[in-house]
Amino acid sequence: MSAPVIGLLLVALMLLMIAVRLPIALAMAGVGVIGFTAIVAIDPALAIMETSPFETLSNYSFSPIPMFLLMGVLASKARMSNELFDAARSLFGAWRGGMALAAVSACGTFSAISGSSVATAASMSRVALPEMKKLGYADSLATGTLAAGGTLGIMIPPSIALLLYALITEQSVGDMFIAGLIPGILGLVFYCITIALLVHFKPELARPGEANTIKDKILGMRGFMPFMCVFLLIIGGIYSGLFTPTEAAAIGAFITMIIAFFRGMTFRDLMGAVEETLALSVMIFFMLVGAEIFGYFLSVSRISFYLTDVIGQLGWPPYGVLFAVLALFIVLGCVMDSIAMLLLTVPVVLPLVQSAGFDPVWFGIVAVITVEMGLITPPVGMNVFVIKSVAKDVPLQSIFKGVLPFVMSDIFRLALLIAFPALALGLV
Incomplete structure (x- = not known):
């Protein structure tokens, strides 16, 4: 099976995962790892899982x-x-x-x-x-x-x-x-x-x-x-x-x-604002990490x-x-x-x-x-x-x-x- 066909099938799988309410970040990251493994190999895929979060968050x-x-x-x-x-x-x-x-x-x-x-x-x-x-x-x-x-x-x-x-x-x-x-x-x-x-x-x-x-x-x-x-x-x-x-x-x-x-x-309001900002930021950065891993898969597919x-x-x-x-x-x-x-x-x-x-x-x-x-x-x-x-x-x-x-x-x-x-x- 060619890489583009694998890519299209896994993208369809990802949309199905999102449709059944799996978090989008997990769906992107999971499909990215599976797809990279199928097209390249499992060791490089695991290496991407290891390095991508640090590279994105830093x-x-x-x-x-x-x-x-x-x-x-x-x-x-x-x-x-x-x-x-x-x-x-x-x-x-x-x-x-x-x-x-x-x-x-x-x-x-x-x-x-x-x-x-x-x-x-x-x-x-x-x-x-x-x-x-x-x-x-x-x-x-x-x-x-x-x-x-x-x-x-x-x-x-x-x-x-x-x-x-x-x-x-x-x-x-x-x-x-x-x-x-x-x-x-x-x-x-x-x-x-x-x-x-x-x-x-x-x-x-x-x-x-x-x-x-x-x-x-x-x-x-x-x-x-x-x-x-x-x-x-x-x-x-x-x-x-x-x-x-x-x-x-x-x-x-x-x-x-x-x-x-x-x-x-008040200072209490400031702490509440910081806490809310952190929660929103974590959600966005989680999606960014998933998108980064998914991007590697898109590249090889x-x-x-x-x-x-x-x-x-x-x-x-x-x-x-x-x-x-x-x-x-x-x-x-x-x-x-x-x-x-x-x-x-x-x-x-x-x-x-x-x-x-x-x-x-x-x-x-x-x-x-x-x-x-x-x-x-x-x-x-x-x-x-x-x-x-x-x-x-x-x-x-x-x-x-x-x-x-x-x-x-x-x-x-x-x-x-x-x-x-x-x-x-x-x-x-």
């Missing part, structure tokens, strides 16, 4: 991950999301649907520190959902807005997904962050437009809140300042070459910690080259290859965590995409947006279940109904990005 390039995670956790522990939502509410609260607009705007701003979709959705839902319910917002609009708004955390830099994509594809982290800036802002703008259209055609979904004076709006905008300062420091420092990504992450985490202490965070040859013989046009890959992402995104999916699929599909002539930085943005859609699509939209954990009385069907317009908005943004690659590459 890789300095991965050190920004816990720092960026810590930034978001600290902001959440210090209840900075409350102040941020109040600031956004002072601007939009008097409009019909203004609370939903404030929630999406706060999610977009919070993601400038968080970098995690789940953390953004969890933090903002605890603050914004009670306020929207108090004003009589429809459950579908309130929960759908927060579930979709949380996905902005995966795109607006600093983003854990963009960071991991850059590291596993050997692209510049700074280039990926800058490339994600305009698509991330477009996502925020399109979500706001979606809310405006929904409440225009169905006014019963929401009602206006209390009006604020110009003075209140100006004073309220102070809530945006800490987030904007940290965001500009990180992105500006990386883009100008003043900081490496690791240095920027450490500086951002330190400044966020200082701000959090001024906002009333030559699956990517085999698929490239097959598609070349079929004569698929470049966009045919791209749409096939994106369709795979959408299907897997319905049942798999976004970070795990990137680690699992990108090493396989990137050679196909590059052979079709697409820029790897641009493809990274397209891939992350497509993965982002998986966070709010059934049957396993992770952000939907995060919102469900807060809004226990709202049926899942109502939340999925609420996110559907935002999924359509994401599809439109994706189409624009495919049609106009300069939206991602113009600043790089």
